[in-house]
Amino acid sequence: MPAYDYEALDAAGNTKKGVIAADSKRDAQNRLRANALFPVVIEIGSDKTRFRLGNFTFFHHNSISSKDLTLITRQMATMFSAGTPIEEALSVLASQNEKPIVKNVLTRVRSQVSEGARLSTAMQSEARSFPALYRSMVKAGEASGDLGGIMERIADYSEKSADVKNKVTTAMVYPIVLSIVAMAVLIILMTFVVPKVVAQFEDIGADLPALTRFVMGTSEFLISYGFSLVIFIVLLIGAVKVAGKQKPFRLWMHGLFLKIPIIGRLVLSVSSARFARTMGTLIEGGGPVLESIHAAKETVSNEVIRDAIDKVYLNVRDGHALSTAMKQTGVFSSLLVYMCSMGEKSGRLSYLLLKVADYLESEFDGFTQKALSLLEPMIVIIMGLMVGIIVMSIMLPIMRLNSLVLM
Numbered sequence: 333m334p335a336y337d338y339e340a341l342d343a344a345g346n347t348k349k350g351v352i353a354a355d356s357k358r359d360a361q362n363r364l365r366a367n368a369l370f371p372v373v374i375e376i377g378s379d380k381t382r383f384r385l386g387n388f389t390f391f392h393h394n395s396i397s398s399k400d401l402t403l404i405t406r407q408m409a410t411m412f413s414a415g416t417p418i419e420e421a422l423s424v425l426a427s428q429n430e431k432p433i434v435k436n437v438l439t440r441v442r443s444q445v446s447e448g449a450r451l452s453t454a455m456q457s458e459a460r461s462f463p464a465l466y467r468s469m470v471k472a473g474e475a476s477g478d479l480g481g482i483m484e485r486i487a488d489y490s491e492k493s494a495d496v497k498n499k500v501t502t503a504m505v506y507p508i509v510l511s512i513v514a515m516a517v518l519i520i521l522m523t524f525v526v527p528k529v530v531a532q533f534e535d536i537g538a539d540l541p542a543l544t545r546f547v548m549g550t551s552e553f554l555i556s557y558g559f560s561l562v563i564f565i566v567l568l569i570g571a572v573k574v575a576g577k578q579k580p581f582r583l584w585m586h587g588l589f590l591k592i593p594i595i596g597r598l599v600l601s602v603s604s605a606r607f608a609r610t611m612g613t614l615i616e617g618g619g620p621v622l623e624s625i626h627a628a629k630e631t632v633s634n635e636v637i638r639d640a641i642d643k644v645y646l647n648v649r650d651g652h653a654l655s656t657a658m659k660q661t662g663v664f665s666s667l668l669v670y671m672c673s674m675g676e677k678s679g680r681l682s683y684l685l686l687k688v689a690d691y692l693e694s695e696f697d698g699f700t701q702k703a704l705s706l707l708e709p710m711i712v713i714i715m716g717l718m719v720g721i722i723v724m725s726i727m728l729p730i731m732r733l734n735s736l737v738l739m
Contacts, residue, residue, distance in 0.1 A: 341372060342368065342369055348369060395433070395458075395460035396434055400431065402487055402490040405487040408422075409480055409481075409486075411480075412479050413484070419442055426442060444457065452471040463630070464627070465630045468619075469482055469489075469613065482618075485613045489610075499697065510708065514711060514714075517719070518722075522550060526722060526725070526726070527551055543728060544725040544726070547725035586636045590637075599634055601695060603632045604692055605688075605692035606631040607632055607637075608688050609685070609689035610628035611624050611682075615681055615682040616682035626645060629641045640661040640664070654676060655669050655672035665692075667691075671687070671688040672684070
């Protein structure tokens with residue numbers, strides 16, 4: 333049973349607060365009245381983790397992880413397709429799951445469904461666990477009458493998205509570790525090794541080469557202002573995050589990303605693939621085009637592309653074809669616009685959108701693999717050059733002293 337936080341009045345008119353377990357909000361009211369309490373406020377409990385730091389108390393809102401959500405979605409798809417009622421399916425999944433957060437969320441959703449709410453509406457109250465796109469697709473499944481089929485598509489979509497994310501994350505581990513080690517080695521050389529070695533030449537009054545003086549100047553700067561530099565970088569990152577909450581700054585920054593030759597193409601390709609796959613999945617599940625456009629926007633993070641999708645939505649609402657509206661924005665790739673046009677003419681819009689999504693994702697995978705395969709040797713080469721410069725800055729004074737001795 334889910335837990336409900338309540339505030340009630342007793343027979344003497346005193347306020348009582350507490351927590352009660354019940355199958356539904358109505359059941360909680362009946363249980364309170366049975367205990368001679370008149371309910372004033374009844375709210376379903378939230379999954380918050382509370383922790384203290386000194387005199388301050390912080391709350392962390394727990395939610396179902398994407399991995400668990402994909403598994404639950406796959407199980408719901410199987411049960412819904414087999415004709416299992418929604419309330420019963422949620423009850424079974426909640427009772428069988430061992431994770432408290434999953435059990436609590438599913439129980440609260442089931443409680444609302446038992447009171448007459450639609451599944452998508454019940455999931456709205458658990459927005460931290462069920463993203464907006466997820467709820468939109470469930471709503472489309474309810475409208476089309478094929479909730480089991482749409483849940484199957486959601487699970488496929490989630491698994492494919494997680495697979496792409498895991499590939500990138502796994503591939504980036506080694507370059508990131510290598511970069512951190514390289515930076516650590518360079519900092520140690522510049523702050524500890526170089527000053528001690530070069531100080532020996534300064535003690536004897538030797539004339540240092542330009543490269544050695546440059547390396548020494550860099551080393552002295554890091555020693556004198558290294559901590560201030562770190563603080564400045566941290567403050568700069570914080571300022572960018574704060575400014576990133578303002579839409580004008582996001583538009584400028586995201587537009588800048590799109591103008592960078594390689595990165596811009598990569599961002600556009602990924603965003604177009606997400607947009608096409610979401611649109612194709614929703615339309616295939618019976619969702620209206622306008623609602624599909626609005627839901628697909630939630631999968632895109634680039635503000636410039638999101639604005640373009642808003643324009644597409646308005647133009648389609650005014651009667652324009654989807655491909656025409658996308659072409660007018662000047663943002664989407666010609667391939668995506670062409671496939672949309674062909675889909676509208678042939679009546680196979682959802683199929684062609686999913687096909688172009690497959691192509692764009694495979695193109696992204698190929699580009700990522702090539703880029704990462706080049707990134708590792710580039711890091712090694714750059715590190716080798718920098719270490720070589722430091723070694724040369726130490727060797728040049730030694731060579732000059734040797735030449736003076738021989739003379």
